[in-house]
Amino acid sequence: MSAPILPGATLGMFGGGQLGRMFALAALRMGYRVSVFAPEESHPCGEVASRVHRADYDDLDAVRAFAQTCDVLTIEFENIPSATLEAAAEWAPVRPAGALLHTTQNRAREKQTLRSLGIPVAPFHLVESAEDLGAIAQEARFPGVLKSCAWGYDGKGQRRVESAADLEAAFSELGQRPTVLEEFIDFQCEISVVGARGLDGQVALFEPSLNHHRHHILDVSLSPAPLPEAVLSDACNMARQILTQLEVVGVLCIEFFVQRDGSLLVNELAPRPHNSGHLTIDAHACCQFEQQVRAICGLPLGSTERKVPAAAMANLLGDLWQGGEPNWAAALQDPGVHLHLYGKGQARAGRKMGHLVVTDSSVQGAERRVLAARDSLAAAKGVR
Numbered sequence: 101m102s103a104p105i106l107p108g109a110t111l112g113m114f115g116g117g118q119l120g121r122m123f124a125l126a127a128l129r130m131g132y133r134v135s136v137f138a139p140e141e142s143h144p145c146g147e148v149a150s151r152v153h154r155a156d157y158d159d160l161d162a163v164r165a166f167a168q169t170c171d172v173l174t175i176e177f178e179n180i181p182s183a184t185l186e187a188a189a190e191w192a193p194v195r196p197a198g199a200l201l202h203t204t205q206n207r208a209r210e211k212q213t214l215r216s217l218g219i220p221v222a223p224f225h226l227v228e229s230a231e232d233l234g235a236i237a238q239e240a241r242f243p244g245v246l247k248s249c250a251w252g253y254d255g256k257g258q259r260r261v262e263s264a265a266d267l268e269a270a271f272s273e274l275g276q277r278p279t280v281l282e283e284f285i286d287f288q289c290e291i292s293v294v295g296a297r298g299l300d301g302q303v304a305l306f307e308p309s310l311n312h313h314r315h316h317i318l319d320v321s322l323s324p325a326p327l328p329e330a331v332l333s334d335a336c337n338m339a340r341q342i343l344t345q346l347e348v349v350g351v352l353c354i355e356f357f358v359q360r361d362g363s364l365l366v367n368e369l370a371p372r373p374h375n376s377g378h379l380t381i382d383a384h385a386c387c388q389f390e391q392q393v394r395a396i397c398g399l400p401l402g403s404t405e406r407k408v409p410a411a412a413m414a415n416l417l418g419d420l421w422q423g424g425e426p427n428w429a430a431a432l433q434d435p436g437v438h439l440h441l442y443g444k445g446q447a448r449a450g451r452k453m454g455h456l457v458v459t460d461s462s463v464q465g466a467e468r469r470v471l472a473a474r475d476s477l478a479a480a481k482g483v484r
């Protein structure tokens with residue numbers, strides 16, 4: 101096995117969003133340098149990174165020049181083109197590997213891979229072209245959800261399809277590109293497991309969190325998920341199997357639907373830290389970002405133990421800025437509130453601007469306090 105990449109080395113990050121920023125904060129604390137590659141003029145990661153390279157992902161000369169200055173490369177955003185990762189890998193290891201990203205960048209490939217591992221997923225049909233629609237309309241069960249195979253996240257590129265008669269219109273609305281038609285799952289709730297796998301095959305999992313979504317975007321995460329032990333251990337077993345069989349080196353989040361009978365379906369994989377794991381920064385011995393640093397550097401993984409009985413995270417979307425700057429002082433009236441802001445200049449509706457975390461002796465208490473803190477942001481807004 102190759103020697104670990106030690107503090108002082110330069111960690112390269114493709115993507116400049118908040119996940120890159122929180123990775124950089126963890127890496128800098130550990131004594132690494134972080135160099136970021138992103139096409140945007142300014143971004144959340146740029147404010148904290150040691151160096152910023154600005155170029156398009158398909159400028160492969162720029163990608164190679166960047167990779168030459170890094171000891172290892174990682175991603176904070178899974179839709180980095182394969183050619184970019186291949187060019188980078190000529191100069192430094194890319195972790196997780198481009199092959200894993202190739203799988204997770206496409207819903208059909210991801211579902212087929214999971215199915216081949218024996219992992220349950222929602223029943224689905226692949227729609228490659230309009231010619232497939234007739235047969236699928238006959239075979240599929242409705243209602244369903246039609247999802248673009250590529251570039252889907254936070255419910256983008258999705259249409260609910262009530263009946264076979266709606267299928268053609270939904271396919272047209274999604275641009276007639278390859279899609280999967282998934283059966284609509286009347287689930288009890290959604291959970292996720294963030295896990296890491298090291299270069300030596302060691303796996304460490306954070307316990308599952310319970311996730312509430314609003315308009316398809318994560319709204320609140322709770323840890324521990326108040327669900328029967330059998331459900332939680334099933335989720336952990338599947339997560340361990342996926343990390344191991346896909347030979348992940350890095351962090352991977354597995355999102356699940358918990359059905360009414362307690363059985364699980366995997367909804368989606370994200371080959372990076374995840375919004376539902378942000379509470380690990382304040383609540384766990386080693387957070388998901390430190391774990392990403394350790395995994396990609398070939399170091400032993402950290403402890404995923406929770407330091408407190410329970411934690412809750414509430415996202416702060418750009419909508420909260422409507423009518424003025426949120427009232428930060430009001431939210432921080434509760435001394436246990438942790439405020440995380442990503443340094444984004446423009447607060448657009450639906451844009452993830454930051455999050456709040458509260459730890460407490462019970463998950464109900466943590467949830468109540470984090471929601472109260474978020475509600476208080478709207479009270480008596482300050483002036484920008």
Ligand code: AMP
Nearest residue numbers: 245253254255282283284285313316368
């Ligand atoms: P996704 O982008 O696939 O993670 O979807 C975003 C959210 O839409 C999920 O977290 C669910 O809340 C909802 N959703 C997606 N697929 C389905 C489905 N097949 N049945 C019911 N709800 C779904």
